[in-house]
Amino acid sequence: MSLKKESRTDVQFHLAALRGDCERLKQLLDTGKVHIDSRDRDGTTPLILSAAMGHTECVRELLAQGADPACSRTTGTTALFFAAQGGFLDIACLLLDAGAAIDAPSTDGGTPLFVACQCGHLSVVEELIRRGADVNSCMKDGASPLFIAAQNGHEDACLALLAGGARVDATRSDRASPLWIAAQCGHQRVARALLAHGAHVDRLRQDGATPLFKAAHKGHAAVVAELLRHDPELGLLPNGQSALHGAAMFGQLACVRQLARRASRDVTAPTRLRNASGLTPLQAAAAAGKRDVVAYLRSLEHT
Structure with missing residues (x-):
């Protein structure tokens, strides 16, 4: 994407979108000196800025004046992506109603649904799914x-x-x-x-x-x-360890207790299961200096 250098008026237009100054947006558009989808060096448009900041009225005005919801930054992220990331359901709906592509991916493959899920914005997640997000x-x-x-x-x-x-x-x-x-x-x-x-x-x-x-x-x-x-x-895994070995080596006593009580049936005592290095959980814990685990596993040998 080839981006031209921003003019002073473009910068003012972007600042108005960023700040949510809808009146200033209208004034600048009325001058005829700015393009509705003017881009900064990252490809960001005023619509993307307003959507990212949660400025619903600015988004509404920009769309009404012809802003393209398909515009994306150099990373592939669109206005809908940022609305979803911010949890701005009303803006997401405005963009979708205006024809925004619901599954438009960023360069790493993330879609608006991904960022809504990442941030836990349930209302946006539900709306995107309802409207057919993949x-x-x-x-x-x-x-x-x-x-x-x-x-x-x-x-x-x-x-x-x-x-x-x-x-x-x-x-x-x-x-x-x-x-x-x-x-x-x-x-x-x-x-x-x-x-x-x-x-x-x-x-x-x-x-x-x-x-x-x-x-x-x-x-x-x-x-x-x-x-x-x-x-x-509960036995040995392809990594050469059992879950009990993993808990024992890292000193996770609460987990060791749970796992020792549920040791696999073919092992007469949980401390006798040997990992790929030939160590029992007790020996693995001892080698790692996990004294409380060692004490607990030794106690099992006498019960």
Whole structure:
């Protein structure tokens, strides 16, 4: 995109849009010296600025005077993208009514639905879905809107996406699922919602780690409890560790307690399961200097 240098009047026009000064916008347009879709060096138009700042009346006026809702910045982001990011439902509706492309992607593949999910703006998420936004679109790294909502802990947005047909186990390019990222981030309610909608409890990321392993080694005991209700794998994983090893090595005593109580049936004692390095959870904890975990696991040997 080739952008010409802004004139002084263009700069004033953009400032009026940024500040929400609708009267000044009208005055400048009436001079005939500015183009309704004049761009700055990043490709930003007055409509994009007003939408991003939540200036509804400016957006309404600019659209009425012919502003193009399809204009995007050099990053591919449109006025609708910024309205969704800011949670400005009324502006999003104005733009959609004016013909804004609902799934216009940024250069990284993110759409307005992605940023609404990222920021937890439920009303915008619901409106975009109602109007036909693609709930299974992907960013360049393969992340879906559901993945982004799960990563940021927005349970209501996750539920709206699932109700709209989002695939519960759609994975990122590294094969991390929405449940996996919710487990890593410690979002218990999101994990519960995903599991209730059929998420695969043992979906592996490419490194061989399950949601349970990540929750355990991060110390998210509430998420571990949710996952344990769905009979996850407790033995050795393709990464050469068990969830119990992960919790033990990182000193996550609350998780160690939960996992030790639910040790896999083919292991006579949880402390006897050996990882790829030949270490039991107790030995792994000792090597990492996790004394409270060592003391707890040793106590199990005498019960």
